[in-house]
Amino acid sequence: MQNARLTNSFALRINQIAARVVLAVTLVTLAGGIRAQAGIKSQRELSAIITRTPAPKLVTDGQQLEEAEKMAAQIKDAIAFLGIGESMEPLYAPNTALVVAPIDYDHIKKGMTVVYVKSNGHRVAHSVIGETRGGYLVQGVNNDEADAEVVNEGNLIGVIVQAYASSDTSFRSDLTQQLVQQGRLPASVKSHI
Numbered sequence: 001m002q003n004a005r006l007t008n009s010f011a012l013r014i015n016q017i018a019a020r021v022v023l024a025v026t027l028v029t030l031a032g033g034i035r036a037q038a039g040i041k042s043q044r045e046l047s048a049i050i051t052r053t054p055a056p057k058l059v060t061d062g063q064q065l066e067e068a069e070k071m072a073a074q075i076k077d078a079i080a081f082l083g084i085g086e087s088m089e090p091l092y093a094p095n096t097a098l099v100v101a102p103i104d105y106d107h108i109k110k111g112m113t114v115v116y117v118k119s120n121g122h123r124v125a126h127s128v129i130g131e132t133r134g135g136y137l138v139q140g141v142n143n144d145e146a147d148a149e150v151v152n153e154g155n156l157i158g159v160i161v162q163a164y165a166s167s168d169t170s171f172r173s174d175l176t177q178q179l180v181q182q183g184r185l186p187a188s189v190k191s192h193i
Contacts, residue, residue, distance in 0.1 A: 039141050040141050040143075043184050044184075045129050047185055049091070049113070049141065050172065050175060050176050050179060051111055052109060053091060053111065053113040053127060054161065056092055056096055056165035056168055057162065057165075058164075058167070063166075064082065064164045064165060067164040068080035068082075068097035068099050068162070069097075072101075075099065075101050079158075080097055080098065080100075081100060081123070081125075083098060088125060089142065090172075091113065091127075091141055092165060092169065093167045096163050098160050099160070099163070099164075100125075100157055100160055100161070101158050101159060101161045102157075103158055105152075105156060108128055108151075108159070109128065110128050111127060112127070112128050112159050112160075114126070114156060114158065114160070115156075115157040115158055115159075115160065116151045116155045116156050118155070124138075124147070125160060126138035127139060127140070128151070134150050134152065135152035138150070141171075
């Protein structure tokens with residue numbers, strides 16, 4: 001009888017723990033869904049980003065950086081970076097290799113994705129959304145707000161001129177299709193994706 005109570009008590013605890021895990025997973029999933037809807041909302045800014053940030057060329061997994069290095073070798077002073085983690089999503093999938101070329105500061109345009117060094121020493125690839133007296137405003141496509149730091153001549157590394165990935169995100173193709181349907185992008189842009 002006592003073993004039956006212990007077994008029932010143990011089963012009750014397992015069910016309570018399982019219910020908490022399901023609740024936690026549900027909350028994380030809901031938060032993820034909310035997060036996916038966050039970020040840059042301006043159709044004009046998104047159109048500029050799709051137009052001026054290169055779509056990745058798809059290559060065999062493991063070849064991303066090698067292909068980027070080959071391309072960088074063909075461009076004066078260009079460098080190749082491998083994006084680790086999900087920091088570049090939704091524009092680029094994890095492990096996308098980027099070719100970053102120097103650009104004259106005055107030739108930066110809204111929608112370009114630039115790489116710069118933050119004051120903490122981290123390199124960041126974010127899209128240009130505007131300009132202020134102190135430099136260019138940049139924002140990650142999934143971020144709710146522009147970066148606190150601006151891109152200026154002192155922290156600019158360059159602009160993304162090519163990307164290589166083993167897979168793409170659906171974000172670019174879905175957004176491009178939506179912007180073409182709304183008349184915000186010409187249909188010819190769709191063929192470049």
